[in-house]
Amino acid sequence: MPKLQTIGFDADDTLWHNERFFRLTQERFASLLAPHTDEGALLARLQEAEERNLGHYGFGIKGFVLSMIETAIEVTDGRVPGRVIGELLEAGQDMLQHPIDLLPHAEEAVREVADAFHVVLITKGDLLDQERKLAQSGLGDMFDAVEIVSDKTSAIYTRIFDSHGSGPDRAAMVGNSMRSDVLPVIAAGGWGIHVPQDLTWAYEVLDAPGNTPRLKEIPDLSALPSLLREIARA
Structure with a gap:
């Protein structure tokens, strides 16, 4: 045998290629949340949320988007504008269509x-x-x-x-x-x-x-x- x-x-x-699309979306996420927290702290909290949520959402873009929204709510004490949530959802949809x-x-x-x-x-x-x-x-x-x-x-x-x-x-x-x-x-x-x-x-x-x-x-x-x-x- x-x-x-x-x-x-x-x-x-x-x-x-896959991770580069996540990195581009993270940059967009950091820009949207810049008025509320610095980029380093924001991305560290996003990483924590992603790992914490693996058991709920699994791996992939949808879980990543939900973790971004959760992190945005946390760092703004629930005051994240609806416009930002909408842009995060749009970013996730873009990722699901990337070439x-x-x-x-x-x-x-x-x-x-x-x-x-x-x-x-x-x-x-x-x-x-x-x-x-x-x-x-x-x-x-x-x-x-x-x-x-x-x-x-x-x-x-x-x-x-x-x-x-x-x-x-x-x-x-x-x-x-x-x-x-x-x-x-x-x-x-x-x-x-x-x-x-x-x-x-x-x-x-x-x-x-x-x-x-x-x-x-x-x-x-x-x-x-x-x-x-x-x-x-x-």
């Missing part, structure tokens, strides 16, 4: 990997938004399966790689998030391949553990096919 059978790909900020811009080497890497392995897109967030982005990316037909999940945990990866292969010990996950794409896969027995990006949501950033043989890092997706061949031969 091959040492590697199934390769999972993260979507947002691994195959296409898909693939990251360098994404299409070529997925195509080459798909020629040798079973490939699965594994992404979390709002179902409709993730489906829209995949459809617009032009990559959808390259994947053997698509899994849109509420979170990425070792148990979820085990279920996915059991369903789309021979378990996580014969699978690898490729992504930009150490927290979501790498560490839980390694804990499940697979390989975690980290592809760092300049822009990554603070919640997803964790230090890489030392002495972890199944943890790999590549500078960009162009290095992925050769790394997978190396793992498969080892």
